Amino acid sequence: MSADELSASTIKSRRIVYLVFATVTLLVLGLIYAWSIFATPIGVDYPEYKGLLGQVFQVSMFAFCVSALFGAQLIKKTSAKLTIIVAAALLGAGFVLTTVGVSLGIWSLFVFYGILAASGCGIAYNAIISLVNPWFPDRIGLASGIMMMGFGVSSLVFASLANAMFTLVDWQVVFIAIAVVGVIVMVALALVVKPAPKTLGQTLGLSGSAGTIQVTPTQKQSIFKTKVFWLFCIWATIVIACGLTVIGRAAQGADALGVATVTFEGFPALLVGLVSTMNGIGRVINGTVFDKFGLVPVMALAAVCAFIAMALLALSFTVTLPFVYIVGAIVVAFPYSAVPVMASAYARQRYNPADFAKNLGIANCNIAVAATVNIVIAFFLGSIGDLDKVTGAPVNDNIVFAILGVLTLVALGAVFAFAKTYKADLAKIKEELS
Numbered sequence: 001m002s003a004d005e006l007s008a009s010t011i012k013s014r015r016i017v018y019l020v021f022a023t024v025t026l027l028v029l030g031l032i033y034a035w036s037i038f039a040t041p042i043g044v045d046y047p048e049y050k051g052l053l054g055q056v057f058q059v060s061m062f063a064f065c066v067s068a069l070f071g072a073q074l075i076k077k078t079s080a081k082l083t084i085i086v087a088a089a090l091l092g093a094g095f096v097l098t099t100v101g102v103s104l105g106i107w108s109l110f111v112f113y114g115i116l117a118a119s120g121c122g123i124a125y126n127a128i129i130s131l132v133n134p135w136f137p138d139r140i141g142l143a144s145g146i147m148m149m150g151f152g153v154s155s156l157v158f159a160s161l162a163n164a165m166f167t168l169v170d171w172q173v174v175f176i177a178i179a180v181v182g183v184i185v186m187v188a189l190a191l192v193v194k195p196a197p198k199t200l201g202q203t204l205g206l207s208g209s210a211g212t213i214q215v216t217p218t219q220k221q222s223i224f225k226t227k228v229f230w231l232f233c234i235w236a237t238i239v240i241a242c243g244l245t246v247i248g249r250a251a252q253g254a255d256a257l258g259v260a261t262v263t264f265e266g267f268p269a270l271l272v273g274l275v276s277t278m279n280g281i282g283r284v285i286n287g288t289v290f291d292k293f294g295l296v297p298v299m300a301l302a303a304v305c306a307f308i309a310m311a312l313l314a315l316s317f318t319v320t321l322p323f324v325y326i327v328g329a330i331v332v333a334f335p336y337s338a339v340p341v342m343a344s345a346y347a348r349q350r351y352n353p354a355d356f357a358k359n360l361g362i363a364n365c366n367i368a369v370a371a372t373v374n375i376v377i378a379f380f381l382g383s384i385g386d387l388d389k390v391t392g393a394p395v396n397d398n399i400v401f402a403i404l405g406v407l408t409l410v411a412l413g414a415v416f417a418f419a420k421t422y423k424a425d426l427a428k429i430k431e432e433l434s
Helices: 008-045 048-078 080-104 108-135 140-165 171-191 227-247 250-255 267-293 295-318 321-348 353-363 366-381 397-433
Strands: none
Touching: 008 048, 008 080, 008 108, 008 140, 008 171, 008 250, 008 267, 048 080, 048 108, 048 227, 048 321, 048 353, 048 366, 080 108, 080 171, 108 140, 108 321, 108 353, 140 171, 140 267, 227 267, 227 295, 227 321, 227 353, 227 366, 227 397, 250 267, 250 321, 250 397, 267 321, 295 321, 295 366, 295 397, 321 353, 321 366, 321 397, 366 397
């Protein structure tokens, strides 16, 4: 039986299996978010690297989304399956070479982990979403949210395990284990998951854009030539910048405020897992809200939550409130989780489905822009968790979060501007389909 001849019951069974498989794979790939855990033992072995370890994460986020554009082209010229296998090779090589080259200088971390491993992760992320997402034309938000939940909670599931293993074996051994597991899981997914049949919507009895393969003139527009894309970028970049500031340095910020002294010694590492948990759960929640209420309510909620989180974090460093920092760090993961899910939903809903991989990669480039913003801020004001060499107090962290808090208001304004244009675009697509 060919893919286009599958029955509705077979399709429903397959997409559950594929969704679970994709979620598990992304769970492994999500270890890219665990840098603040990995950076601790590396900083102990190479204390001269400590000042730049925070920037390795920002570079990895930049490479993650830029590489997705290359992956989109590879998908178009070959297939999503082959693209995932190529990504597996990059990811495995990146982690292994990091262990081999770390003694050569800090540059090796930027090149092997920050670029090579992160690129494998970014290419695979885009390919997996592009391969599995079309199986769910009726539940775009929920399916994207569940898959990305695995990506988001990875730090809780695996990073905590890695942190425990660091007390038993060298971090290099952990990195090699990650490389082996990552390659096996990614190659297995590439061999198992099949592309969605073109008649899937009709077989499931769906109507409208979810059940048709027709592409309207509005959907064929270049993503760069649409006003909604640039307004989406403003919102996404600011919300992501807020999240990256904390996610990449959650443990270091907790250490700077003495969180361990008011909780327990291992809490800074646990906090990374809690932030990861909110990042994962938030993706499912935001995807579900999108399916029920649409894109704009999710964007508005994310901007408001990002503002609240920045206010809490600025306050925590201004008057040294460890518990307020904990709340703020967890809260900021919720709006951060909205962006990748909405990028997937937005790219598929607004533009040509055949260009989904390319448009998803473009939409996710907001991560690179946000990482660049954070690198610039860190250059002038320092990284979160940096301490004054004389007083031992945190340096400029409250100012960083105050600046980002003001930017969240800009993001909220962009949402209101986005809403009107996006509504008109969807109405035009619906008219063209009818």
